[in-house]
Amino acid sequence: MSTAIPNDISDVIEADRNHLWHHMIQHKPFETVDPRVIVEGNGVRVWDANGKEHLDGVSGGVWTVNVGYGRERIANAVRDQLIQLPYFAGSAGSIPGARFADMLIDKMPEMDRVYYTNSGSEANEKAFKMIRQIAHKRYGGKKHKILFRERDYHGTTITTLSAGGQPERNAQYGPYTPGFVAVPHCLEYRAQVSSENYGEWAANQIEEVILREGPETVGGLCLEPVTAGGGVIVPPEGYWTRVQEICAKYDILLHIDEVVCGVGRTGTWFGYQHYGIKPDFVTMAKGVASGYAAIACMVTTDRVFDMFKDNAEDPMNYFRDISTFGGCTAGPAAAIENMKIIEEEDLLENTNKMGARLIANLEALQEKHRVIGDVRGKGLFCGAELVVDRDTKEPVDEKKVQAVVADCMAQGIIIGATNRSLPGFNNTLCFSPALTYNADEIDELTAAVDKALTRVFS
Numbered sequence: 048m049s050t051a052i053p054n055d056i057s058d059v060i061e062a063d064r065n066h067l068w069h070h071m072i073q074h075k076p077f078e079t080v081d082p083r084v085i086v087e088g089n090g091v092r093v094w095d096a097n098g099k100e101h102l103d104g105v106s107g108g109v110w111t112v113n114v115g116y117g118r119e120r121i122a123n124a125v126r127d128q129l130i131q132l133p134y135f136a137g138s139a140g141s142i143p144g145a146r147f148a149d150m151l152i153d154k155m156p157e158m159d160r161v162y163y164t165n166s167g168s169e170a171n172e173k174a175f176k177m178i179r180q181i182a183h184k185r186y187g188g189k190k191h192k193i194l195f196r197e198r199d200y201h202g203t204t205i206t207t208l209s210a211g212g213q214p215e216r217n218a219q220y221g222p223y224t225p226g227f228v229a230v231p232h233c234l235e236y237r238a239q240v241s242s243e244n245y246g247e248w249a250a251n252q253i254e255e256v257i258l259r260e261g262p263e264t265v266g267g268l269c270l271e272p273v274t275a276g277g278g279v280i281v282p283p284e285g286y287w288t289r290v291q292e293i294c295a296k297y298d299i300l301l302h303i304d305e306v307v308c309g310v311g312r313t314g315t316w317f318g319y320q321h322y323g324i325k326p327d328f329v330t331m332a333k334g335v336a337s338g339y340a341a342i343a344c345m346v347t348t349d350r351v352f353d354m355f356k357d358n359a360e361d362p363m364n365y366f367r368d369i370s371t372f373g374g375c376t377a378g379p380a381a382a383i384e385n386m387k388i389i390e391e392e393d394l395l396e397n398t399n400k401m402g403a404r405l406i407a408n409l410e411a412l413q414e415k416h417r418v419i420g421d422v423r424g425k426g427l428f429c430g431a432e433l434v435v436d437r438d439t440k441e442p443v444d445e446k447k448v449q450a451v452v453a454d455c456m457a458q459g460i461i462i463g464a465t466n467r468s469l470p471g472f473n474n475t476l477c478f479s480p481a482l483t484y485n486a487d488e489i490d491e492l493t494a495a496v497d498k499a500l501t502r503v504f505s
């Protein structure tokens with residue numbers, strides 16, 4: 048750990064215990080044990096308040112720090128930008144805002160316009176608002192319903208929870224925003240039927256829901272390209288082609304939530320690019336600047352953009368939306384350097400290579416440990432689902448899943464697991480290392496999982 052961090056930070060622990068409310072965690076245990084405080088990161092490792100080193104297998108806990116820690120060139124770009132101009136409201140442009148939009152659209156040839164916000168939830172809300180406004184402008188308000196998929200997550204606000212397919216995230220926060228309707232999940236390992244072509248079957252279930260609701264009432268469909276917190280679900284063969292056909296058939300806008308997959312995580316710039324589909328909205332956040340600054344983007348097409356400027360005489364005929372911190376310049380300044388790093392260091396290629404190694408290592412663990420029922424993933428975005436019995440696929444008790452995570456943590460290796468997602472199904476170990484991982488680091492990560500599985504399940 049660097050000498051810049053004082054040895055004794057007991058005051059920090061006390062201040063944390065007394066006044067900080069951590070995310071997604073029950074605080075009762077902190078009455079007797081110290082809360083975890085992470086004080087420094089470098090490369091793919093972080094150090095906690097006790098000086099203990101950890102290999103970070105989840106890019107800052109929630110698949111975010113894609114280019115790794117300690118990137119001085121990002122920090123310098125942010126510093127220079129803050130001195131030049133930290134902020135101006137987003138009704139005006141900024142130098143990094145325009146430059147990053149240009150770089151981004153270069154990576155997304157099917158898209159045209161970038162709208163800046165400050166979180167993934169907020170980016171998703173922008174797309175929802177646009178779908179609703181289009182419904183009002185073109186369809187007398189009728190085509191206002193938005194479909195989402197079981198197991199997907201789109202954010203923490205009440206409306207994004209209303210579009211959330213994870214009952215444990217939603218419970219106790221209702222009533223929800225009306226007009227959001229669930230479609231079935233597409234996890235083949237837990238297929239609802241046995242079908243020769245499960246991908247097509249799963250996509251056809253979306254059509255069933257559209258027909259049940261009435262196509263004239265459905266304006267949008269929001270999907271993760273690869274479901275993240277709902278269990279690392281890679282949609283099966285044939286799924287996306289059919290989804291695109293269904294959207295075209297019923298004039299439904301396709302919104303792809305790339306908050307996790309976006310900017311390299313799956314080995315392409317965007318997850319949807321694996322499948323040759325053409326979305327109407329793409330939202331992204333976490334990896335856009337790898338957490339060096341808060342930035343999220345809602346990206347759309349000229350077809351959508353033009354609907355908001357076709358009658359300049361009408362004072363209501365534009366997107367009447369604002370995001371105060373969408374005007375911060377640190378975000379796009381950091382995002383520019385982040386994207387340059389991915390290009391210069393060939394990190395997409397590394398993600399594909401290291402992702403293949405991670406999957407191969409997890410499959411080798413599956414041979415050894417009967418508790419691993421399924422291994423899945425794309426790029427450096429992988430999961431291993433733990434089951435009591437491979438035939439019945441009964442999920443293991445989530446306390447055991449947490450015990451595996453805790454054992455790895457004790458070894459100095461940070462992995463993740465699905466958390467307060469689906470009742471009884473928080474049983475998938477999650478891996479999302481930085482896109483810079485090398486082969487030794489991948490092996491170090493999976494060796495720790497091997498030891499933890501041996502200890503917890505023997």
Ligand SMILES: Cc1ncc(COP(=O)(O)O)c(C=O)c1O
Binds near residue numbers: 166200271275306307
């Ligand atoms: C797929 C997906 N969409 C949206 C969000 C919400 O992003 P944020 O936490 O930045 O609001 C998340 C957060 O984990 C996510 O995983």
